[in-house]
């Protein structure tokens with residue numbers, strides 16, 4: 001297939017994906033007025049039709065569109081655009097009709113900006129990659145020491161009462177304008193309270209499933225960070241109590257969802273906080289090993305060049321040197337595109353994904369062929385280093 005044709009198909013596939021994600025967002029927003037929801041769905045349908053060849057577009061009426069949204073996406077994606085990206089099998093709603101987590105991230109990562117959709121979703125003007133770049137450009141302007149301080153703060157203080165945040169971020173506070181009021185985020189509110197995830201400290205999502213209320217971290221649900229609302233009524237003036245339902249559900253206390261409580265914007269959490277946590281997890285695991293030296297954000301030219309440098313030098317064995325970058329994108333296909341758009345780096349780089357993306361690492365590796373990039377996961381990298389330094393597995 002000609003390259004141009006292939007690019008067009010890839011673009012149309014993303015356009016259809018954007019329309020489906022936006023439509024799912026509109027369908028699942030309980031606060032939308034029916035007339036507004038209908039207008040949003042009409043615009044999504046128009047974008048979807050435009051992504052299909054004219055002959056196929058006619059088959060999509062509103063009823064067909066809404067029905068198809070409940071199943072795997074394959075029929076909604078333009079014919080001929082099939083690829084190994086996994087989107088054909090992707091479902092935006094679960095069996096209870098609830099929208100999947102990270103829908104907004106998925107959408108932002110594949111976003112094809114469309115005037116019709118931007119009117120409804122102001123954030124749909126900016127692609128994830130641009131947001132990630134904006135964050136790192138601001139970080140890059142900092143002195144190396146401040147840069148390291150800011151990265152650590154991303155992990156330690158991503159949300160909380162404004163006075164606590166201001167004290168922690170101190171001199172960086174005015175230069176880091178990525179905080180938003182938790183009161184503006186209804187998706188994390190439970191009777192006027194919000195709950196920080198015990199792992200990333202960012203607000204957890206509140207989901208109403210039938211008569212039950214579930215509270216969970218979108219990124220750490222797979223680590224067992226999920227709760228249900230306790231049966232006992234809350235004491236007057238106190239947050240409702242949550243009961244842990246997963247192995248990572250440490251006790252959490254609700255905080256008021258007021259304008260006095262702030263959290264880092266969603267893209268900064270996704271592309272700044274989550275990778276930083278992965279890197280710190282790697283560091284903590286690896287620096288306990290003998291003959292392993294880990295440097296955080298060392299940068300030979302700039303501190304943001306790559307995130308970790310791991311040196312393994314066991315006596316009598318071959319030394320190993322790794323430059324590592326952690327990535328926490330929802331879509332590895334979008335991550336591949338973003339990495340391919342960048343200048344190739346002059347050294348071998350290891351990209352680390354969270355463990356739950358293990359099944360996608362081969363696909364990413366293949367998409368990056370020709371680059372000096374090796375794709376792995378947190379657990380695999382730890383196992384590899386343990387082996388290199390002769391530690392028991």
Ligand SMILES: [Zn+2]
Nearest residue numbers: 197200217220
């Ligand atoms: Zn979390």
